[in-house]
Amino acid sequence: MDFKHLRTIDCKQGAVRKVRFNVDGVYCISSGSDRTVKLWNPHKNLFLKTYSGHGNEVLDACGSADSSYILSGGADKSVIHWEVETGKPLRRLRVHVSNVTCVKYNEESTLAFSGSRDNTVMIWDLKSFNFQPIQVLKDAKDSITSIQITESEIITGSLDCKVRRYDIRSGCLTTDYIGEPVISVNITQDGQCYVVGSANKIWLFDKSTGELLNEYTGHETGDYQVECGVDRKDRHVISGAVDGNIYCWDLIGGSIVSKLNHKKATTVHSFDSHPTSDFLVTAIKENIWLWGEEEMEDEPEEEEDN
Helix, strand or coil: CCCEEEEEEECCCCCEEEEEECCCCCCEEEEECCCEEEEEECCCCEEEEEEECCCCCEEEEEECCCCCEEEEEECCCCEEEEECCCCCEEEEECCCCCCEEEEEECCCCCEEEEEECCCCEEEEECCCCCCCCCEEECCCCCCEEEEEECCCEEEEEECCCEEEEEECCCCCEEEEECCCCCCEEEECCCCCEEEEEECCEEEEEECCCCCEEEEECCCCCCCCCCCEEECCCCCEEEECCCCCEEEEEECCCCCEEEEEECCCCCCEEEEEECCCCCEEEEEECCEEEEEECCCCCCCCCCCCCC
16 A cells, blocks of 8 residues: 555544545545534545534544435434534434444435444434334444444444344344454455454454454554554555554555554544545544545645634
8 A cells, every 4th residue: 555645634623533435535524522523525625514513522423325414423422413515413313321432324324323332233214203213233242333334234343352243134143253352343345354453453254154364463552442444445454553553454465564654653543445546534633634646636725714
């Protein structure tokens, strides 16, 4: 991964907890400790809108399939469904009894999924006027740290050392015991494997069999919830670390092939790969960083007042 640092954006929203590209990678969404969600065009260094309404820090946010909506969850125990254009909260869902740590849409963005420190995953129907979850997954014995949604599965990671795969069609649950608290789960682009992050270690598993395929080490995560995943071509496993680097391993060989240094000896805890092009956004302290193989053709515009 021969990525260069293209620009740094000061989000002015306290510590950035998560950063996510939208569906086509034109925009990105940042979740802040100042209780806000913000929308950016990172390629042009352009601030677009602030979404205010959480009562405590926002721990995760993501965009819908048509980029018309944003879903967020926070330490105020609530899930909020936002309209992107107006900035208005369309729905506040307050059933969790502890921090909402992760949120996701399904492929059509008709359902919302939220994981919490209350050990549950809740599923919400966004097309109805029901403010109660249509289903609650209560199998985990500790905090939910990650949710991934595919066309046919819900995959969750928990501090109880287990990855759970719920088959939506058959209703079956498959549980893979990892042996250490799971702090991050991500799926490879081909959908055949999943990457699991724990303290100072990452594993690659075959999704259908649960077989361990590879292991990646050499970084340190400390006690932080540091994300791991893969690039858009399934060539590299990626993780943040406490030393200010993004570590990149060869997926097959398992060796470290590059480090993206943020010039700050502090934790890089969140990142997201561009869905179609060679770009990466990372979150460190109050900033998001854009990385890529080459500059965009357009010159960066001045950041609006946020």
